[in-house]
Amino acid sequence: MLKFLITILFAAFVWSVGAQPIDPARWWQGKERELRYQPDGDEFVIHNGDKRFTRAIYGTNTGFRFETSDFPEFGLYMPYLGGSIYLAISTPKETRWVKDLESVESRFKSGQRTYILKDKNLLGEGTLTIEAVALSDGDGLVVRHTADKLPAGTRILWVYGGANNKRYSREGDLGADPEDSFYIKPGNCQGNVFEITDHQATVWYGHRTKPVSDDEAYEHPESRNKQNAPLSQVYAESKSMTGTFPQGTNIREADGNQIDDLEQLLQSEKSSRPVIIAEYEMDAEPFYFELHNPKSRAPFVYSELADAFNKGTAYREKIASTLKLHTPDPYLNTLGGIFSGAEDAVWEDPGYLHGAIGWRMPLTGWRAAYLADLLGLHDRARTHFNGYINSQVTDVQVTLPHLQDEELNLARAAKTWGTPMYSNGYICRSPNRTDIMHHYDMNLVFFDELLWHLNWTGDMDYAREIFPALRRHLAWEKNTFDPDNDGLYDGYCSIWASDALQYNGGKATHSSAYNYRANKMAAEIAKKLGEDPSQYEKEAELILTAMNRELWIPEKGWWAEFKDNMGHEMRHDNAAVWTIYHAIDSDVHDPFKAYQATRYIDTELTHIPVLAKGLEDTTNHVVATTNWQPYMWSINNVAFAEIVHTSLAYWQTGRPDEAFKLYKGALLDAMYLGSGPGNITQISFYDAARGETYRDFADPVSMGVRALVQGMYGIVPDLMNKRLTIRPGFPADWDFAEIETRNMAYAFKREGYTDRYTIKPNLLKKDIQLSLEVKAPRSQVQSIRVNGRETGFDLLDETVSVPRIRIDAGVAPAYEIEIDWAGEELNTGKVTAKIARGETLQLELPFEAEKIYDPQSVLQGAQIRNGVLSGTVSAEKGNKTLFVEASSGEMRFWLPVELEVVNPVEIANHPDSESLVFDLLNQTDQPLAGELWVNGNNMGTVKIPAQGKTKHEFSSPVATLGTNKIEVKVGKKTHELRAINWNIANPAAQAYRAVAMADRFNEKVRDIFAYGKYLSPRWEYTTLQVPTQGMGQWCHPNDLSAIDDSGIRSLAAANNGTFTMPQGIPFATPGSKNANNIAFTTLWDNYPASVSLPLSGKASKAYFLVAASTYHMQAYVLNGQIRVGYADGTEDVLDLVLPDNLIPLDQDLFIDNWAFYTRQPRPWRVRLKTGDVSKYHAGELGGRMSNDPIYVDGGMATLLDLPLDPDKELVSLTLETIANEVIIGLMGVTLAR
Secondary structure: OOOEOOEEOOOOOOOOOOOOOOOHHHOHHHOOOEOOOEEEOOEEEEEOOOOOOOEEEEOOOOOOEEEEOOOOEEEEEOOOEEEEEEEEEEEOOEEEEHHHOOEEEEEEEOOEEEEEEEOHHHHOOOEEEEEEEEOOOOOEEEEEEEEEOOOOOOEEEEEEEEEOOOOOOOOOOOOOOOOOOOOOOHHHHOOOEEEEEOOEEEEEEOOOEEEOOHHHHHHOHHHOEEEOOOOOOOHHHOEEEEEEOOOOOEEEEEEHHHOOOHHHHHHOOOOOOEEEEEEEEOOOOOEEEEEEOOOOOOOOOHHHHHHHHHHHHHHHHHHHOOOEEEOOOOOOOOHHHHHHHHHHHOEEOOEEEOEOEOEOOEOOOOOOOHHHHHHOOHHHHHHHHHHHHOOEOOOOOOOOOOOEOOOOOOOOEOOOEOEOOOOOOOEOOOOOOOOOOOOOOOHHHHHHHHHHHHHHHOOHHHHHHHHHHHHHHHHHHHHHHOOOOOOOOOOOOOOOOOOOOOOOOOEEHHHHHHHHHHHHHHHHHHHHHOOOOHHHHHHHHHHHHHHHHHHEEOOOOEEOOEEOOOOOOOEEOOOOHHHHHHHHHOOOOOHHHHHHHHHHHHHHOOEEEOOOEOOOOOOOEEEOOOOOOOOOOOOOOOEHHHHHHHHHHHHHHOOHHHHHHHHHHHHHHHHHOOOOOOOOEEEOOOOOOOOOEEEOEHHHHHHHHHHHHHHHOOEEEEHHHOEEEEOOOOOOOOOEEEEEOOOOEEEEEEEOOEEEEEEEOOOOOOOOEEEEEEEOOEEEEEEEEEOOEEOOOEEOOOOEOOOEEEEEEEOOOOEEEEEEEEEEEOOOOOEEEEEEOOOEEEEEOOOEEEEEEOOOOOEEEEEEEOOEEEEEEOOOOEEEEEEEEEEEOOEEEEEEEEEEEEOOEEEEEOOOOOOEEEEEEEOOOOOEEEEEEEOOEEEEEEEEOOOOEEEEEEOOOOOOOEEEEEEEEEOOEEEEEEEEEOOOOOOOOOOEEEEOOOOOOOEOHHHOOOOOOOOOOOOOOOOOOOOOOOOOEOOEOOOOOOEOOHHHHHHHHOOOOEEEOOOOOEEEOOOOOOOOOEEEEEOOOOOOOEEEEEOOOOOOEEEEEEEEEOOHHHEOOEEEEEEEEEOOOOEEEEEEEEOOOOOEOOEEOOOOOOOOOOOOOOOOEEEOOOOOEEOOHHHHOOOOOOOOOEEOOEOEEEEEEEEOOOOOOEEEEEEEEOOOOOEEEEEEEEEEO
16 A cells, blocks of 8 residues: 655745756756846836847837837837937047947836936946837837936937838847848948938938738738839938937938948948938936927927927826736736737727737737727727627628638638638628638637627627627538537637648537637527527537537546547547637636646646746746647747736636746746847747747737736626626735726735735726635634625635635625634645556545545545545546545635556666667555566566666667567566667668568659649538648648659669668668559548558568658647557557657658657658658758748658567558548568567
């Protein structure tokens, strides 16, 4: 019997002690980071930073912005490149760029960048403070300078130039466009024409370029800068900028060719590539300069600049005050202004934009439109929703069947009016227009946001107004994506991570969950409006029942990503984070399901610690969206919105401490460790493919606010039912927290055993019922007072991890709620243990408990006696969860018991060694003694101590190249294991027999991909799927990898039809150019689903040369099998699983053992074009990930193997493809004796 010390994981915010050294193994990919920006109140502060043009400041809801650096310089985007401003300081003894001063302190708060410049050698004890804000009434910036104790004769120099109206592919955004996009470059100065009058200057620029439309730029970013006809001299067609400087400023033109040499620049004269230098002698009075687009406002006179600066500051402050918060954590106290400013940056009437910088264009989705209601900007919400309701198609009936786009190789729906996709109910791409198709289903998220708007406002008049649009939407979703009426919906690019996400007609969790919530709320609205709710009630019930039956995996405890509708109707278990958080966000869960599903994220997806030099808190992390391989854009990323939406799911589950670590990890990564202060990045530094990319993208802005407001602060409105629930999710050690939006304000304060909540829902409806649901920190409630009156409470049922009470506070204009706690402190959380299958668990529980809920059937004979949970572990290997109902004092809740179930004996390979090296791990609490067998050879006695390990090493001929069969025989029980090593040299005398396959070959491997080849079977309804060429995905439906097998054919021809691996393994393959050289299998009709060939004799191992087409949607599922049959009717089986041993023939895998990993060592691969053999061709060829996978020219076949029973007579070999859209072929089979 096993006795475990229980581990209680307290719900506490854990900080490391002091600045402890960081274990090098914890740095992601070995890359060290530093804490760049420090929080100071609402400001981000850095000293002597070096990042340039990485923090944007926005203006008045136009495409204008100016970029700032860690030192004073400014880049203008008008939109399109409007030049940049560099600054220098001159004294009688020296002139120096400000970036080279001894001390440059930069401070950023929402909408304002402030610099404090010092240099004892140059400026003595003097300082220069520079403050930059956007104009409040035009497109431009205004800058205030305040000099203090500067040496006499100190001058400031503004250098401006480089305007050329260039439109960058992503508007000059971080990580997407060149780092030097805003540098003043001589070439960008070409053609600039300046007019200088006294203390003002105007530049005309951009008369050579003709930017393309937003629509064309969206679809074809490479075409953003088309060239006009010859240069026009009509400057009325040019862009212009006007600058105003202090009276007495000397402005002159200089040679932009000298921009990188300050001394030469100052001595230069005007050239064909001009810049201007404005020079001003500073005194104690504040002085200003501005630069603006003269078409956006009237010209300035200098005396107006102080007022312009003050108005710009007031405008900034008004925006920044939309959200206010105060917490014990200084890293969060900057968020009010940051999120407020970012919300305003992604708003441009009549709706929210895709992004503030990159992708700055109107978009129905993704999650941006939650923003307005979260912050109390309900007018903006209404404007956005009305614009897109006006873009819903209402006059196009379905007159055509479901059609796929033939020009795009059937990968996605045909853009044809009258098909189910493009018919009544569909929301078009642009607001207030019903004539512009898009290739996304943004209906789902749009209506979810709209339904939340009704939750926030309770406006039943508006509910009546929009109900016909909701009804059309639900009918459209049903007809298009659940035409077989099984209650489970296809996922048709309906979430942010849509690119390359395709379900081939399958039943997806996230889209089904969205539709469940929409139907459930439609039924509720229908009742209130006097409409018949029955069809929506029935559909919601149908969806929920089907999800629980087909997509929930009870033995594992999470929702599957999807289930195939075709082929073998396979369930794809390895879910993405979006599957978990959408299911929880759409209320398809109960508390137990939610806890189990977030445990899946805990244990099965990669968490990357957010660490930095100078950052003491080492407990935070970010999470990858999936573990799928190979990489494709949006499929396996580390993205801000995905992380914080996941954190929201943890808050909704009742796991606030883990939620906080994810949320803060995302904040630290983007805003403090990143390239610009307070940036809300789309893609993280920790994303292996893209790195830190895009800023103030609407999707992460919105989800950052939503996780904060509805997660951490727990504000959950249901104003249609006149209810408001506040469910705080603060870290356990916080003793205060405050928030204020234009909806409401509330403050929490803990003093001793008393908690106080001050709640003012003054901007919400006045007649709401308030409920406060709080975690109980102690076992007793002494008293509760609401506005001074004694009040009772309800203990919430089925709460997991912690007990929670609900206080119904009634209707009031404001609330003062006091809770006096008593009794014992509840150090709740969870109980964890690690135990081997078949062993008996015995756990002392920290609370009184009687009931057990074991939804995953982890234990047989489970019982609780005298505070001890016991039972025999019957579950398969994996991380498991069961629950016991615990009680303490008045409190009762369900305590999670988290078990890591392991095999009694496991193996740890050393795949990089030159011999076969492995560790045997005894994971029981009893010593183990038995016999060790390696590849059928008895290697003697093995003794492994309890919970211990032993190391073993074997060489050829006992060990063989590839997979080695390891057996540990203990009494009558045999533990079967595998040790894989592709570095071992088989004996020179090893006997091989290459199996002749010529009569089974059915194709030339080079002909695997061809347009129009794979036409059936295909899902008969609208879907996203592999294009007809047999590879690729819907975003790149015309991709075609060229497979070239000339190298392997040439080598075979020179060796009598044999290709021999460097390891000595021969494969029979034709050298003739036109002979078939592969036996393909697939569920496509082009080839058989399986191919068999006869075998004879005996062998100890079979080696295979495999070439396959598979892709990320088939990751970690059974793609196919190779089965070797014996005369006695038994067989040995090799499961073919992407990415462990089955790899697409045209691609190589990136592996960093973080988000990108495989569970087996890299096998050898043959480059078909050359015959070269390597484990990582792409690395040797310099291939790397970007937006696309790592393609290898000509393609590759993979060497695999299967240990056999050398004493049994062989009769057959069968290759079968099991997964949809996959093609697996055998190029050779060789038996080893």
